[in-house]
Amino acid sequence: MHELSLAQHLLDLALEHAARAGADRITRLNLVVGELAPVEPSCLSFYWDHIAADTAAAGSSVEVRRLPLRLLCQGCNQVFEPASENWSCPKCSSDRVRLQGGDECYLEAIDVEVDKRAEAPA
Amino acid sequence: MTQRVVVAEKILKANDELAAENRARLEDAGVFSLNLMASPGAGKTSLVERTVAGLADRLQVAVIDGDLATSLDADRAAAAGARAVQINTNGQCHLDANMVGHGLDALDLSGVDLLIIENVGNLVCPVEFALGAHRNVLIASVPEGDDKPYKYPGSYRGMDVVVLNKIDLLPHVRFDVDRFRHGVEVLNPGVRILEVSCTTGEGLPAWLAWISEQAEAHRVSSDERRARR
Numbered sequence: 538m539h540e541l542s543l544a545q546h547l548l549d550l551a552l553e554h555a556a557r558a559g560a561d562r563i564t565r566l567n568l569v570v571g572e573l574a575p576v577e578p579s580c581l582s583f584y585w586d587h588i589a590a591d592t593a594a595a596g597s598s599v600e601v602r603r604l605p606l607r608l609l610c611q612g613c614n615q616v617f618e619p620a621s622e623n624w625s626c627p628k629c630s631s632d633r634v635r636l637q638g639g640d641e642c643y644l645e646a647i648d649v650e651v652d653k654r655a656e657a658p659a
Numbered sequence: 660m661t662q663r664v665v666v667a668e669k670i671l672k673a674n675d676e677l678a679a680e681n682r683a684r685l686e687d688a689g690v691f692s693l694n695l696m697a698s699p700g701a702g703k704t705s706l707v708e709r710t711v712a713g714l715a716d717r718l719q720v721a722v723i724d725g726d727l728a729t730s731l732d733a734d735r736a737a738a739a740g741a742r743a744v745q746i747n748t749n750g751q752c753h754l755d756a757n758m759v760g761h762g763l764d765a766l767d768l769s770g771v772d773l774l775i776i777e778n779v780g781n782l783v784c785p786v787e788f789a790l791g792a793h794r795n796v797l798i799a800s801v802p803e804g805d806d807k808p809y810k811y812p813g814s815y816r817g818m819d820v821v822v823l824n825k826i827d828l829l830p831h832v833r834f835d836v837d838r839f840r841h842g843v844e845v846l847n848p849g850v851r852i853l854e855v856s857c858t859t860g861e862g863l864p865a866w867l868a869w870i871s872e873q874a875e876a877h878r879v880s881s882d883e884r885r886a887r888r
């Protein structure tokens with residue numbers, strides 16, 4: 538439900554980095570979103586088309602790489618992806634587990650196009 | 660020609676920066692702050708009322724209340740004795756750092772010891788948006804079920820305290836407290852879990868004592884910082 542504000546933040550961030558790189562257009566955004574982050578990619582894409590219209594990111598695609606919830610067993614150091622509601626270690630059955638990853642939510646990279654410009658006269 | 664530009668920045672970087680500004684304002688004013696999150700009906704406003712009344716002899720409390728519409732919650736906080744402002748998000752499902760900044764503009768922080776930010780009732784979105792508060796608190800309630808940390812792990816992540824409210828209902832509801840605690844602890848190593856009932860008052864002294872300790876420790880450290888300047 539907050540994908541609209543996420544899209545706005547994403548646009549600001551992408552345009553800032555595109556400008557810094559001297560790019561003319563953004564063609565694609567590469568996001569990394571963990572399973573714990575409440576972001577629905579199709580919902581984000583829906584808002585994206587509207588938000589990005591009339592900007593250097595108009596028509597760009599949003600690619601989301603999802604990362605699963607990962608837990609670390611403190612008994613045997615096994616890292617595992619839990620079955621939905623069972624968070625015990627599948628190797629040693631220990632309950633002493635900690636979150637290892639899955640809460641990522643960042644813009645990894647943008648693909649941009651740079652128009653060839655005529656050399657300015659010296 | 661197409662090229663890839665590495666960004667590697669959090670999507671909500673701009674929000675995080677505003678949250679840091681809010682934190683700096685609170686630090687300057689010597690105010691300790693809590694971001695209170697929960698699903699609708701878990702008992703956020705009841706806990707705010709209990710907290711304001713319970714700390715009245717020790718701390719001056721201010722409340723920023725986030726809601727889709729209406730000022731019902733801020734009215735209740737004010738009636739309990741707090742300096743309260745309402746932020747209507749007009750349908751937005753969470754508070755963000757910018758809105759809280761406006762809330763701080765509207766609030767006279769002089770003499771305030773504790774600011775409670777009551778987030779919009781929603782278990783999913785608020786946790787993503789840092790507000791600048793010193794501690795994050797999630798209120799869970801017994802009728803929601805003991806499986807919530809497993810079903811909404813993202814919402815239970817990043818909490819300093821989890822308050823389990825409505826424990827007076829435990830005899831009537833199937834709720835395994837150990838299972839609930841285990842899920843919360845996996846996601847938040849070192850978290851404090853406080854079992855309370857805002858209806859009977861059971862467990863509230865521990866909650867009030869925790870806030871008093873935290874606020875006092877914060878006051879001492881900010882006094883020391885000022886003295887060094």
